[in-house]
Amino acid sequence: MATSNTDLVAQERSGHTAVISGNGLFVWGGYVSVADDEVFLPNDEIWLYDLDAGLWKRCGTCGELPPSMSGSCGCILNGHMYIFGGCGDDGQTNEHYSVHLHDGRYSWRRLNRCSGSRPSPRDKLSCWVHRGRIVYFGGYGHKLLGEITDSRTFIVDESSWAEDVFWGWNNEVHVFDPETNSWNEPHTLGQTPAPRAAHASATIGNKGFVCGGRIKETRTCDIHCLDLDTWTWSEIVPSSTLPLGRSWHTINAVSDSSLFLFGGLSVDCRPMSDGWIFDLKTNTWTEIKHSNMDKPRLWHTACVGRDSDVIVFGGSHDYILLLDSGHCNDALVFQTQPYSLIRLCVDFIASHAKTFQSLISCLPPKLR
Incomplete structure (x- = not known):
């Protein structure tokens, strides 16, 4: 179901879903802007980027396909990519789908026979994976008037409503258990x-x-922590200068005690390219200089690869609500931790392959 060509590359996009599994970056969905229209990318394909070879492959999908969407929340669990929510031509959804990434079939399955109550339709939410379960948080979506029972958990967007349907932001926590389908x-x-x-x-x-x-x-840059065993929230108050408030950014765990933040859209609607490390031991932010300072991104994805490298793909370098261009399809790599000696040696040999061509065959198979 997959085709491979060295000239292939995934199309520019924003609001897509991406996960890393094995040595591959898997990308699905998202949209591009054409004039005043949002054009959602095909729902019947997953793009696979080989992190070792640096090559793209288009993988055709089958099964119970999700609609073409942006703003879905995606994660990887036991070799399956799960997506929930999102916004497509028919508006926001609360449908849930999964696809196995390593059986060669790429067959989607709609998770529609579940016990318990699904979250209301929404997009631009996030999730955590813990002990084999997926924990979803927040997002922007809509509810019926009778479903809004607590103004502390759902803030109505005063500019958006239709009859008894209200849109707004939430801070709800919902848990999906794949084992019990609940x-x-x-x-x-x-x-x-x-x-x-x-x-x-x-x-x-x-x-x-x-x-x-x-x-x-x-837009803000506050940090909150949820204990996923006791379900207790706490706010972390930094003891240093904070990054500017932002949305459509990414944050990744790059060690047992540090988080890496990149990009986003600032309070004054400016695309950003700054990178920061938050140290959970000292509760301090430190801005880091990197080689992608000239490449602002918002509504991109960021996944952690080997050696705590953060792989950023896609997104926009312009304010996407005002312009019909600016979507990206390049992969940016951020080194967040010192490399091991063997990684440095392998990278050096790989970057001078012609010089070492006659000697590469002498390397152990794993390195080769």
Whole structure:
């Protein structure tokens, strides 16, 4: 079902889903802007980027295909990519899908026979994976008037409603268990973060972290932590200068005690290219210089590869709500931790392959 060609490359896109499994970056969905229209990318293909070879492959998909969408929340669990929510031509959805990434079939399955109550339709949410379950948080979506029971968990967007349907931001926590095919909404304790969307999240151990996002008409860069065993929220108050408030950024766990933040859209609607490390031991932010300072990105994806490299793909380098261009399809690599000696040697040999061509066959098979 897959085709391979050295000239192939995934199309430019924003609001897509991406995961890393094995040595591959898997990309699905998203959209591009054409004039005043949002054009959603094909739903019957997954693009695979070989992180070792640096080559793209288009993989055709089958089965119960999800609609073409952007803003879906994706993750990897036991070799399956799961996507929930998103927004397509028919508006926002609360459908749930999975696809096996390593059986060669790429057959989608719609997860529609589940016990418990699914979250309401939404997009621009995030998730954590913990103990074989997927924990979804936040997002922007719609509810019927009778479903809005607590203004602390769902803030109505005053500019968007239709009859008794209201759009807004939420801070709800919903858990999906693939083993039991069930949903539940745990009762959380502590200081709950404000309802938000287009935020970023990461997991370290049994802790889920939320950073920034859009809260009503503003953007922030606050950090909150949810203990995924006790369901207790706490806010982390940094002891240093904070990055600018933002949405449509990414954050990744790059060690047992540090998070890497990149890009996003600032409070004044400016695409950003700054990178920051947050140290959870000292609660301090440190801005880092990197080789991609001239490549701002928003509504991109970021996945952690080997040696804590962060692989950023796609997104936009312009404010996508105003312009009909600016979508990207390049992969940016951020080194967040010192490389081992063997990694440095292998990278050096690989970057001078012609010089070492006659000697490469002498290397152990694993290195070769």
